[in-house]
Amino acid sequence: MSLHQPTSPAGKEAVAFDREARALFAAAYPDQPQHLTHRLAGHPLLSLAALADLAERMPADSVEYNRGDLPLGIRPEDTPANGLTLGETIRTIESNGSWAVLKHVERDPAYAALLHDALEDLRPIVEASTGPMLHREAFIFLSSPGSVTPFHIDPEHNILLQIMGEKVMNVFPTHDEELVPPEQSEAFSQGGHRNLRWDDSFLPRVTPIRLTPGDAVLMPVKAPHFVQNGDGVSISFSITWRSRRSVAESELHSLNHKLRARGLPRVKVGARPERQWIGRGLFRVVERLGL
Template sequence: MTAHRPISPPSGAVFPAAARALFAQAYPDQPAKLTHGMAGHPLLSLDALATLAERMPSGSVEYNLGKLPLGVRPEETPSNGLTLGETIRTIESNGSWAVLKNVERDPAYASLLDGALAELEPIVGEKTGPMLHREAFIFLSSPDSVTPFHMDPEHNILLQIMGTKTMTVFPARDEELVPAQKSEEFHGGGHRNLVWQDGFKARGTAVTLLPGDAIHVPVKAPHFVENGPTVSVSLSVTWRSDRSVAEGELHSFNALLRRRGLPVGAVSAAPERQGLRRLAYRVMRKLGA
């Protein structure tokens, strides 16, 4: 995996100095509520996003009805019966949720991603090395929509652009929330949704986001999202690091060992330092194991 193109700072700061300081204290392992200056950007209006969505490949969009149980199974997620353009243009009343993936493939939206990450790159580089595989996602939600309990493989900052939402974030590396075998399945291509139990809720921290707020979500920190009473638009800027890549390799190695009835190893809080196990995995994968 290679680093993305070099990036240059924007003309105006996306993250003010106080937000960058909070991010530096939290990154990479703790969530943190931040602020940003991207609310009201014309590329993030509903009309602009509907136009963007209609020119995106079908594999880069996902949308469905928005009022879902926290623990819905992926195969049980209901369709809303609309086209994507219709979904976005009428999202205030159609009870839906949508995500536009990899919007950085569009040059204008690539500039948004680059501008935001340029300010964080020095902090990230000092702690987890170069930013790898940088991506941007845009989430649109009808009033009162719910994004079920799930986890993501990237370092992530979610910027709230329009409307309000509450994200409840849970500790990463809690094996009661995310059993080891779920992590192994996830890194092998399994779905992001997790099994929900009502007793989990007390372990989470609920963070309400207004336009101009943002939240740093650590790699694989479980979370769910409850939208407020108006349409919500959020921009997610993400990247991988040697740490996140290493974690994926080590869980994949454990999956390989488990399938063969061999003992699995622990994945530490600093998996990038587990060089011997990573090397063993790469050798076995190269040999077709």
């Protein structure tokens, strides 16, 4: 091994994140967004041709694609289709004004290995903070020039790695109940849609993070954000995992959804929900009784 090659905490050569990136990640995880760098730009599995081939062999429920000229706030049922097949969308994405996501690409063995190797660089840091990396998953986003991903939240710890093109991740504070009201967090925990209501008064709270190939951003669980693509085609590789903390938060919001429906007082979801043993125990009782 070259003396100049970055190594992982276990002493192996780092696949995606060098020593500096890991140090920045450790300082921010799990609660703060953080700009990082990575080493996967130009990887053959993440080329446009390879992704078009991958998309065409994926099941229909693992892909989503639509027009990319969308407002920041849009109801899911109002999202327009682009009139193309998935393969056509990816192969002509430079000119068709679309946005596409390939979900759970870890179901393909080659992409599963890439996900594993990238997360392995960070696993010791995550385990020391929030316990084991649970439910590891990967998503690939492809966007036409100028496309927009509307204001939304995601349920996982997420690092978005920019592979091709440019985009701006516009990140907002977590735990801001004006941005994400408790009722929406509760519905989201029950499978509700990720899109959020947008209001221009939210803009002063944004932190824009510009991404070019080789850049990445750590996104905390349920950090509200929207994405603006640059002037070229964008490919981004999203590597995600759950933790004891994210699972506990989802449990408590799910419990509150049921309590609210019955007009009962809700449980306050704190900064460390994994330590809220009484609320989590009540969630398990409610689930066991099927209430």
